[in-house]
Amino acid sequence: MSRLVRGISLWTTVAGLVAYATPAAAQRVSLAPTVGVYIPTAELTKALAGQQFKQEVGLALGGRLGIDFSRRLGFQATGAYVPSNLRYSFDQSQQTTDANLFFGSGKLAFFVIPPNRTVSFQVNGGVAMVRRSGTAYAELQDKTSIGGTVGALLAVGLGPIPLQLGAEAYLYKQNLDGLTSAAGEPVSQRDIQLSIGFGFPMGGR
Numbered sequence: 001m002s003r004l005v006r007g008i009s010l011w012t013t014v015a016g017l018v019a020y021a022t023p024a025a026a027q028r029v030s031l032a033p034t035v036g037v038y039i040p041t042a043e044l045t046k047a048l049a050g051q052q053f054k055q056e057v058g059l060a061l062g063g064r065l066g067i068d069f070s071r072r073l074g075f076q077a078t079g080a081y082v083p084s085n086l087r088y089s090f091d092q093s094q095q096t097t098d099a100n101l102f103f104g105s106g107k108l109a110f111f112v113i114p115p116n117r118t119v120s121f122q123v124n125g126g127v128a129m130v131r132r133s134g135t136a137y138a139e140l141q142d143k144t145s146i147g148g149t150v151g152a153l154l155a156v157g158l159g160p161i162p163l164q165l166g167a168e169a170y171l172y173k174q175n176l177d178g179l180t181s182a183a184g185e186p187v188s189q190r191d192i193q194l195s196i197g198f199g200f201p202m203g204g205r
Contacts, residue, residue, distance in 0.1 A: 147172025
């Protein structure tokens, strides 16, 4: 948990310093409820004796808080809950078990196309937290993983409320102690999230 605290503290401090140095009148804040799809690109693990554990594709429900400090620099805080299942295979038989995830992130954003245009585009990156829950992970000793995230966001102006199309990649390692009897290093994961939402303005310019 100390890694989580350090990571969040670092990015919060960076964003806070930038926000402090930017006049409030020049900042723009928006909140976007989002819906999308979660896509795992790697097996959670392939254990001994042919056992396989794979998180299934699922619906992602969340939100995105954006703060634009200038025409080029911004900050994002995101969160998404994914109700999903873990597919377990052994000796050619399969079963699925309730296995949910929560993704949270804090990211700095660079606007390739400024946000004051009808169409804007940004690339972003930062620190991410992934939390697992549900029956499948009841015995998992360490349910929280810390890693990095990179992404991109396209916003299309529809009057005062822009349509936002986002893509994010989460890169982290998951400790499997308690999930399988196989010992070894934490397993590298590469998860993708695609989302759509509407950015409701909350203040600023």
